[in-house]
Amino acid sequence: MQRFYGLLIILVFTFLVAACSDKEVEEKVVAEEQNDVTATEEPATEQVDETNEEPKEVEDEDTLVGPPLPTTLEELEKLPSGYTEHISLLEEEGMQLTDELTKNLPDISNNPTNEELDRYYEAILSVYQQDYEGPGDLIEQMKFQTIGSPEIEDPRYQFKENLNVMVILDASGSMANFEGSVTRMDAAKQAINQFVKGLPEGTNVGLRIYGHLGTGKNTDKALSCSSSELVYPLSTYNAGNFDQALSKAAPAGWTPIGLAFNEAKKDLASFKGESNTNIIYLVSDGISTCEDDPIGAAKSLFDSDITPIMNIIGFNVDQQGQKQLQEIATATEGSYQNVKDAQGLQDQLNEASKIAEKWKQWKTSEEGWINYYKVDNSLDIFGYHTEEFGKWVNERQAIGFALTFLLQKREKMSRESHDYLQQKNKEYHAWIEEEYGKLRDELKVMNEMNHAEAIKALEEKYLENTSNTP
DSSP states (O other), X not given: OHHHHHHHHHHHHXXXXXXXXXXXXXXXXXXXXXXXXXXXXXXXXXXXXXXHHHHHHTOSGXXXXXXXXXXXXXXXXXXXXXXXXXXXXXXXXXXXHHXXXXXXXXXXXXXXXXXXXXXXXXXXXXXXXOOOOOHHHHHHHHHHHTTTOTTOOOGGGSOOSEEEEEEEEEOSGGGGSEETTEEHHHHHHHXXXXXXXXSOTTOEEEEEEESOSSOSSGGGHHHHHTOEEEEEEEEEOOHHHXXXXXXXXXXXXXXXXHHHHHHHHHHTTTSOTTTEEEEEEEEESSOOOSSSOHHHHHHHHHHSTTOOEEEEEEESOOHHHHHHHHHHHHHTTOEEEEEOSHHHHHHHHHHHHXXXXXXXXXXXXXXXXXXXXHHHHHHHHHHHHHHHHHHHHHHHHHHHHHHHHHHHTSOOSOHHHHXXXXXXXXXXXXXXXXXXXXXXXXXXXXXXXXXXXXXHHHHHHHHHHHHTOO
8 A cells, every 4th residue: 555655646746747837947948048148258159169060960861860750659669768867957957968968959940841840859859768668568567477376377477386586697897887876786786685685485596697707808708708607506595695695796797698598597407397486587787798699598598398487687778788688588578677776676676576475475375365466466557657657757848848948048940940849749748648548548457357368458459559560
């Protein structure tokens, strides 16, 4: 119940933020423009020079092309994300960030056609494109949440006598990069430690690291690409031993994801799927940088008699990395999530904690564990819609603010062009809101079905939409 009210507060707060009007934004931009009157001439000269050069950079037609606007949620979720963080629209920091993000957009003050304005909107949208989750992601999340449900016929998702969770952690050099005040590695360790501590008694946990030897130099590539170590063999949790194992994960070299999957297959060879529910988490901040086949290796593990349930977590991964990690998830019928920080990673690992708690209740035959599915699914549907709504609001406001900034501050478009683009922005995000509203209503209906029926209905809807996508 606390979780429900927490999500409700978030939704109400997000809605109030969305009510911030374009008038407030324009007033802020105008105020900043007036403040600039007292600025020195040198920065103004730099601004003019920069403005004169920018159209030359984008004269090539291809430089102004963003992806076409999507027509389905499936197309929307496939768009590469741009700057996704919240921008403080009415603060100086937001002005500076907007200036930086839009500096390569061209001057369109010379009577552009509607077609040119449409292309301009696609370009500015690509700058602020949010990382939306569509039905494809939702289906895999729902599948994972239904592990243990008596309605699910797939033996992979049925509870067995033993529950095993294997974490495969990236220890390549890039994990030393900072996310806020901590490195990615420290954030990952914090989240993983918190996760395993909360697993119910009887759950087995394992930890394998990779890329932890050598350096990122070419001279060390062979060593690093052959490095993967099972630092905590699959067994019950012991705090001291696990802490010691986790300390061996120090950011070092290259990223042999394929090797890690191949070795994990050996780790789990004696834990057959007939009597073991095996859940695997891969945590990586990028693509495989070794000459291996991570997708093939993951598929081989998935198709084995270990029958694992695969979860791929990207840690602030770039577009190229997201593509490969998503392909791994798709090949293994698993889920993929890209998280930004320790809390995001913690949230994903907590899904396994909930499964482990259900498994414990199932094993001890506690009453009420079956009813937990429907209640939990209702909250997940509410949370899913709230999160996607927040992305929609963030994207719409950021673009609206940028357009006003480009009109008032940079004078790169006419009032007519500004109004046309603002209207297009409004209509596009009204479409997104409508599509997610339809999906939310469908999910509410499906929540009254059993899990097997709900997933089947979603898959049929998703496959139908995908097949009709150009």
